[in-house]
Every structure is written in structure tokens, then in C-alpha cells.
Amino acid sequence: MKLLRSVLLATGLAAAILAPVAASAQDIKPRLIRFGYGLSESSNQGRAVKFFVEEMSKRSGGKLKVKGFADASLGSDIQMQNALIGGAQEMMVGSTATLVGIVKDFAVFDLPFLFNNEQEADAVFDGPFGQKLAAKLNDKGLVGLVYWENGFRNLTNSKRPVEKVEDLKGIKLRVMQNPVYIDMFNGFGANAVPLSFSELFTAMETGTVDGQENPVTTIQSSKFYEVQKYLTISKHVYSPWIVLASKRWYDGLSNDERKIINEAAAASRDFERKDSREASKQSIAYLKDKGMQINELSDAELGRMREMVKPAMDKFAADGGADLLNELQGEINKVRK
Ligand code: TF8
Numbered sequence: 001m002k003l004l005r006s007v008l009l010a011t012g013l014a015a016a017i018l019a020p021v022a023a024s025a026q027d028i029k030p031r032l033i034r035f036g037y038g039l040s041e042s043s044n045q046g047r048a049v050k051f052f053v054e055e056m057s058k059r060s061g062g063k064l065k066v067k068g069f070a071d072a073s074l075g076s077d078i079q080m081q082n083a084l085i086g087g088a089q090e091m092m093v094g095s096t097a098t099l100v101g102i103v104k105d106f107a108v109f110d111l112p113f114l115f116n117n118e119q120e121a122d123a124v125f126d127g128p129f130g131q132k133l134a135a136k137l138n139d140k141g142l143v144g145l146v147y148w149e150n151g152f153r154n155l156t157n158s159k160r161p162v163e164k165v166e167d168l169k170g171i172k173l174r175v176m177q178n179p180v181y182i183d184m185f186n187g188f189g190a191n192a193v194p195l196s197f198s199e200l201f202t203a204m205e206t207g208t209v210d211g212q213e214n215p216v217t218t219i220q221s222s223k224f225y226e227v228q229k230y231l232t233i234s235k236h237v238y239s240p241w242i243v244l245a246s247k248r249w250y251d252g253l254s255n256d257e258r259k260i261i262n263e264a265a266a267a268s269r270d271f272e273r274k275d276s277r278e279a280s281k282q283s284i285a286y287l288k289d290k291g292m293q294i295n296e297l298s299d300a301e302l303g304r305m306r307e308m309v310k311p312a313m314d315k316f317a318a319d320g321g322a323d324l325l326n327e328l329q330g331e332i333n334k335v336r337k
Helices: 002-024 044-059 077-086 104-110 118-126 128-135 179-187 197-205 216-221 255-289 299-308 310-336
Strands: 031-036 064-069 091-095 142-152 154-157 172-175 191-194 211-214 230-233 238-246 293-296
Touching (some): 044 216, 077 091, 118 128, 118 142, 128 142, 179 191
Parallel strands (some): 230 293
Antiparallel strands (some): 091 238
């Protein structure tokens, strides 16, 4: 008994002495991690990538070196997703809307007028619903780490102010490569033109399209005011970004490395949302200063748009999305209470 006690004491002591050594001798290898994104380095997306780069370096003693690639220099969202799946690129951030070819369920977030504010969105994306959708990427070769905020989307065009839905008639409007967006804007009377973000500026400049829709932060950072005169605050969809890792690559990491990535990603999410929300408050004044003519859609007009978009909602439900949409609405209602 006495012997056992002293052995226990000794091993306990040894563990106590070894513990700090073990903790510092983490299993982290020097790695270069290519992180691609579509917006510019000076955008909210670029600032958050920079934050993530620094967090990773700090948390890994400089071993996990992330290099950000801005302006879709590694490819459009869809091209990067495929590079991640194949293991040719490690990380990216992009819209969930462009993931629908891989996990169809993500289209539920593209339905209009679901979220009333950012707080509702945070609760749903960080809660079980958002996590369940992210987990569906695992079978497809992707790891969904965290959601960042892209923001509420608004309309711009070079033709005329959009004060009522009818003003959209005949406007060639670029949308993301996503069936819900195509149905929604065709339903509003526009001619929806699906196009990757990286081709958008030139398409507006050359008149291939007349307009587009994105959060004000993006309209500012991508300098759309140079080729778009009219901005309509419509907040028709709350748009998230998702930070993705290549599953093939991620599975080959040590537990310590994965832990650092997960924690740095969570920190980047908190930074990005705060930063984007602050930035978006300045954007309207900035865009006005750049010469954009800005109007807000009235509640009555937004109500009409909700009615007009019902066929697109019904189509989503009929295509097998009914349960998912109900579940999402249930989650939002929980937060609202
Ligand atoms: C869009 C999206 C884009 C994002 C970005 C490139 O309109 O809102 O801003 O996908 O990551 O395509």
C-alpha cells in the first residue's frame, strides 16, 4: 500500500513536471497554407484574412504560415472549392451561395427576407442548424470551419433608380451562380445573368450587365461606384461567407494543428463580423460621396417583393427543401422570441 502510494506520488510528480514540457512540445510542423479569396486586400474580407494569418502565426509560434491570395488570384469561388476538394489548395473563404453544386441544402440561405438582423443570423449560423449544414461538406471533401458575414445584399445598376419592383424590368442583373438567385430576380422582372464575382466588374464596365447585388461594403471595396450610378437599399438576402479547408489536407494534420486552425478561425469570425458591421455603417456616406444616387425601398414595396418571390420559395420547397426551410424558420423564430 505504502509502495503503491509512493509510486502514485512519484508518477503524479513526474506528470506535473513533464506537463509544461508536453504542452509546449506540441505536434506542429512548419507548413505553408494557401488561403484564397475573391475580394481585394483592403476589403472587409481581406482584413479578416490578414487577422487569421496573424492569429495562426501567433498560436503556432510562427510555424503555420498562412498566405492570403486576394482578388480571386487563385480562381473564382467555384474553382477554389474544387482546388480544395482535390487538395491543390488548403483554404479559402467565399459565399455559401456558390456551394449549392456541392451541397444543395445551402440554397436555403439564399431565400430572401429570412433574417431581420445580424443577431438572428449569428445565432442560426453558429447554432445547430448552421453547424449541421457545414458538416454536410465533409463527405464532399471540404471542411466548413466558421461563417463570416458578407452582409445584407442591396441592388445597384447603371440604368435608373429602383424605387419599385417594376423598375427592375429588363435590367440585366448579374447574380451568383445559384438557382435561387436566378429564380428570385427573374421573378422580380429582371434578366438574371449568373456570373462569377471575378468577372463582374468588367461585365458592368462593358455593359454586358447593367447591375448586380451585394452588400454595401463590397460595393465600396470593389469600386462598383465607378461603373454603377444607382444604389437601392433592399436588404433582400442576408449573405454569409464560409471559411473552408481542404478535407484531404486537414485530415493529414495533427490534432494540435487542427486545434490551432479551429481556434484561429473562431477568433477570425468574431473579428470579421465586428469589423464588417462597423465598416458597413460608413459605406453609404462613402458611396454617396463617390456620386452614387441612393434610395431605400419602402416597407410597402418590400412587402410586394415578398409576395412576388413566393413562386421561387415554393419551387425551393417543392424541390425537396420544404423540411429544411421549416426547420430554418423554426430556428429563426426561436431567436426572435
Ligand atoms: C458574390 C459574393 C462575393 C463573394 C466573395 C467573392 O456576389 O457576394 O462577394 O463570393 O467571396 O459573388
